[in-house]
Amino acid sequence: MLAFVAPSIDYHAFAPELIVVAILAILVLVDCFTSDYDKSSQSSVAGFGLLLALIPVVTLAMDGTVRGMFGSPESGYAYVVDTYSLILKALFLVSGYVVVLLSQTYIAEGDYWEGEYYQLLLASILGMMVMASARDLVSIFVALELLSIPAYMLAAWRKRDLKSDEAGIKYYLMGVFASAVMLYGMSLIYGITGSTLLTEVAANLRQFPAGQVPPIVVLAVVFVLVGFGFKVSAVPFHTWAPDTYEGAPTPVTAFLAVASKAAGFVALMTLVFVAFPGNTSTIEPLMFALSAATMTVGNLIALRQTNIVRLLAYSGVAQAGYMLAPLAVYGVSGTVGLQAIIAYLLIYAAMNLGAFAVVITAARKTRSGEISSFGGLIQYAPSLAVLMCLFLFSLAGIPPLGGWFAKFAVFRALVGAETGWGYALAVLVGINSVIALFYYARVAKTMVMDPAPDGDLSPVRVPFSLRAALVITAMVTVAVGVLPGLVGHFTDSVTIGAALGS
Amino acid sequence: MGNDVNIGYLTLSAILFGVGAIGLLVRRNALVMLMCIELMLNAVNLTFVTFGSMLNDITGQVVVFFVLVVAAAEVVVGLGIIVAVARRRPGATADDLRVLRG
Numbered sequence: 001m002l003a004f005v006a007p008s009i010d011y012h013a014f015a016p017e018l019i020v021v022a023i024l025a026i027l028v029l030v031d032c033f034t035s036d037y038d039k040s041s042q043s044s045v046a047g048f049g050l051l052l053a054l055i056p057v058v059t060l061a062m063d064g065t066v067r068g069m070f071g072s073p074e075s076g077y078a079y080v081v082d083t084y085s086l087i088l089k090a091l092f093l094v095s096g097y098v099v100v101l102l103s104q105t106y107i108a109e110g111d112y113w114e115g116e117y118y119q120l121l122l123a124s125i126l127g128m129m130v131m132a133s134a135r136d137l138v139s140i141f142v143a144l145e146l147l148s149i150p151a152y153m154l155a156a157w158r159k160r161d162l163k164s165d166e167a168g169i170k171y172y173l174m175g176v177f178a179s180a181v182m183l184y185g186m187s188l189i190y191g192i193t194g195s196t197l198l199t200e201v202a203a204n205l206r207q208f209p210a211g212q213v214p215p216i217v218v219l220a221v222v223f224v225l226v227g228f229g230f231k232v233s234a235v236p237f238h239t240w241a242p243d244t245y246e247g248a249p250t251p252v253t254a255f256l257a258v259a260s261k262a263a264g265f266v267a268l269m270t271l272v273f274v275a276f277p278g279n280t281s282t283i284e285p286l287m288f289a290l291s292a293a294t295m296t297v298g299n300l301i302a303l304r305q306t307n308i309v310r311l312l313a314y315s316g317v318a319q320a321g322y323m324l325a326p327l328a329v330y331g332v333s334g335t336v337g338l339q340a341i342i343a344y345l346l347i348y349a350a351m352n353l354g355a356f357a358v359v360i361t362a363a364r365k366t367r368s369g370e371i372s373s374f375g376g377l378i379q380y381a382p383s384l385a386v387l388m389c390l391f392l393f394s395l396a397g398i399p400p401l402g403g404w405f406a407k408f409a410v411f412r413a414l415v416g417a418e419t420g421w422g423y424a425l426a427v428l429v430g431i432n433s434v435i436a437l438f439y440y441a442r443v444a445k446t447m448v449m450d451p452a453p454d455g456d457l458s459p460v461r462v463p464f465s466l467r468a469a470l471v472i473t474a475m476v477t478v479a480v481g482v483l484p485g486l487v488g489h490f491t492d493s494v495t496i497g498a499a500l501g502s
Numbered sequence: 503m504g505n506d507v508n509i510g511y512l513t514l515s516a517i518l519f520g521v522g523a524i525g526l527l528v529r530r531n532a533l534v535m536l537m538c539i540e541l542m543l544n545a546v547n548l549t550f551v552t553f554g555s556m557l558n559d560i561t562g563q564v565v566v567f568f569v570l571v572v573a574a575a576e577v578v579v580g581l582g583i584i585v586a587v588a589r590r591r592p593g594a595t596a597d598d599l600r601v602l603r604g
Contacts, residue, residue: 138565145572149579156583165587172580173535177526180542183569184519187546191512191553196561 013067013081015056016089020126023049024119031115039114043107043465046118047100050093050125057093061086070136076199078136083494087342088132088266095259095349096125101469102353102360103251111159112249120150121255128263135274137186137196140267141179144231147263148175151256155248167247171256174230174240182227188220189275198275206278218282224271225286231264232320235293245313250363253309254356257316258349265323265345272327273338280331288328288421292428295321299435307369308359311439312352315395318436319348322410325425329417336416339491340409346487347394347406347480354473355391357466358384365460366453371443376452381460385447387474392440394477397433402480405487407433511552519545532584536577543573 011018023045030041060067060081068077099121107114127147134140152175156168190196193204208217226237233241245253276283298318305311323344326337333340359369362384366373378385394401407429414426462470480487522541529535547566554562 138568142568142572145576149575152579152583156586160590162587162590165583165590168583169532169587172583173526173532173539176539176576176580177523177542180519180522180539180546183543183546184549187549187553187565190550190562190565191556194557194559196565 007070010067010069010081012056012060012063013069015060016053016093017126017129019053019056020049020122020129023052024122024126027115027119027122031119034115040104040108042115042118043100043104046122047097049122050097050100054090054093057086057090061090071197076135076197078139078197079133080135081133084338084342085132087346087490087494088262089129091262091346091349092125092128092132092259095262095353096121096255098353098357098469098472099251099255099259101465101472102254102357104465105364105463106249106251106360110249112157113159117154117157120154124148124150124154124255125259128259128266131263131266131270135198135270137189137198137201137275140270141183141186144179144182144263144267147260148179148231151175151252151260154252155244155256157249157252158247161247163247164249165247167244170240171244171248174237178227178230178237182224185220185223185225185227188216189224192217192220198270201275202277205276210278210281213279213282217279221276221279221282222286225268225283228264228268228271229290232261232268232324233294233317234290234320234324235297235317238294238298238317241317242310242313245316246307246309246369250309250356250360250369253313254353254360257312257356258352261316261320262345262349265320265341268324268327269338269341272330277331284328284331284421287324287330288425291321291324291328291425293321294318294324295428295432299432299439302439303435305439306371308371308374308443309369311371311443312355312359315436315439316352318432319344319352319395321432322407322429323348325410325429326413328425329414329419329422332417332419332422333413335495337413339494340413342494343409343487343491344406346491347402347477350473350476350480351391351394351402354387354470354477355395357469357473358388358391361460361462361466361470362388364462365458371446372450373453374443374447375450376457377447379452380457384460384462387470388447389444390474390477392444394481396437396440398437400478400481402477402487405480405484408484409491505556508552508556511548515545515548515552518542518548532587536580536584539580540573540577543569 027042027045030045034041067081069079071077107117124147127143131143131147134143152168152172155171156164158164189201193201195201195204230237245257272283295318298314298321302311302314302318305314323341326333326340330337362374362377363369390401394403397403397407410429411426414422519542522538522545525538526535529538547569550562550565
């Protein structure tokens with residue numbers, strides 16, 4: 001009989017997650033002992049906790065050693081802390097913090113359950129952090145559910161509101177369907193390879209010579225990746241996104257559009273680069289089709305939107321298409337493609353959260369999500385209008401704002417691959433960027449040229465938390481555009497797989 | 503156990519998964535859709551257990567516990583959201599959820 005050997009646990013490597021768990025417990029306790037009429041402590045504790053968890057992320061990054069747990073050097077590890085996972089954990093923590101800033105006044109002043117809101121938000125962020133380190137099919141599945149289940153509830157968080165209920169139920173049904181499909185793919189992969197550890201899956205999948213891959217392997221890989229296609233709102237699995245984004249409370253929408261989408265990409269990248277590095281003949285055409293359809297359909301539908309949140313939803317769909325593009329040439333571009341996606345995710349988080357921050361701030365006065373309600377913004381809130389232009393043109397990819405470097409990284413990966421598929425996608429990204437500029441510029445035109453809808457020119461009161469969120473996101477957006485080396489410095493060192501012995 | 507039995511189980515789980523997936527796409531009652539999701543997840547469980555026994559490996563059976571727990575959590579949330587909708591409009595089907603479109 002085999003004796004049970006407890007796995008050794010590296011507490012330094014686990015520190016960020018442990019801190020978030022501890023803060024989660026503290027939030028529940030604080031919730032029990034505070035009055036129902038004043039839950040303002042919740043947002044402070046949540047925001048403080050997220051910043052606190054950044055400290056071990058920084059110390060781990062300075063330490064620089066790759067830490068693996070639950071496995072052996074020969075077989076690979078199920079939980080890995082390396083530059084890849086650390087940079088993404090930092091992204092989740094910072095964007096989570098910005099979402100807390102966005103939520104503070106919105107949730108406190110609206111008709112919402114305030115205490116549980118921040119608990120669920122932190123639980124979801126915890127799931128994302130685990131996802132960044134997970135290198136095993138089971139832990140990827142558990143992380144996916146941990147980040148999704150709270151998000152289903154948050155989408156339906158507006159009390160007694162049909163729109164919000166509808167947003168929640170659509171997101172829930174699509175999300176659960178997607179995870180069931182993904183799980184079936186995982187069960188097939190387990191059956192084929194006999195392991196759930198990603199490194200062993202990759203080793204066992206390599207035994208099939210190119211061109212003779214059994215159809216069941218293709219089916220399994222496609223099922224798993226399609227499951228995450230829902231999460232990143234890739235066409236044709238994007239139908240939930242606009243409805244959920246419009247119906248959900250706006251800070252939750254910002255969270256879903258940035259953090260949740262990033263988590264989907266993290267899982268996609270981990271699976272593609274660690275588990276399926278040899279399955280290029282299956283994945284590259286799939287990703288080419290998904291990426292081309294996603295950016296084109298997203299941009300074309302965005303053209304005729306009249307609601308700013310729906311416009312940002314479809315713009316987010318299109319941006320997901322750009323981010324998927326490097327995966328279509330991942331066999332050739334390898335790490336360059338990986339770094340391009342990570343750079344895009346970091347910059348996208350800053351500019352998209354910024355755009356949502358402006359929408360939330362402006363809606364405090366206008367109480368509307370229609371684009372026409374932004375008319376005359378430049379007259380009564382010039383700084384808001386300038387910031388919105390900044391974020392929108394950054395999303396469009398105009399230098400010297402952050403977005404251009406993100407697009408540049410994607411182009412570099414696509415063109416650098418020197419394949420027909422790569423060039424074709426690069427051309428598509430270029431055409432789509434031009435289409436996208438049209439609808440971003442239309443919002444900017446409304447803000448600058450159109451009169452205020454009701455002639456009301458009283459200024460917008462901007463609370464401190466929203467001001468902080470706007471400053472953080474604007475600074476990152478501009479700094480990255482002017483000094484692209486900032487992001488390059490972090491992303492160029494990112495590798496995955498190499499450190500795992502595969 | 504013969505290999506034929508295992509193939510039988512795998513076929514059964516594939517059929518169950520297909521029934522669940524088609525049911526989810528075709529049926530319009532939110533509760534029935536939830537039942538279809540359960541069917542899909544249990545088909546996955548059956549696949550994992552069968553592969554576990556074929557490979558003589560415990561992992562396949564351990565995974566089932568994770569799936570069971572997560573499925574329970576998912577159903578709790580799903581039922582909660584459905585109840586919230588049903589309170590606003592009793593007897594709502596998926597076709598009635600059309601406030602948001604475009």
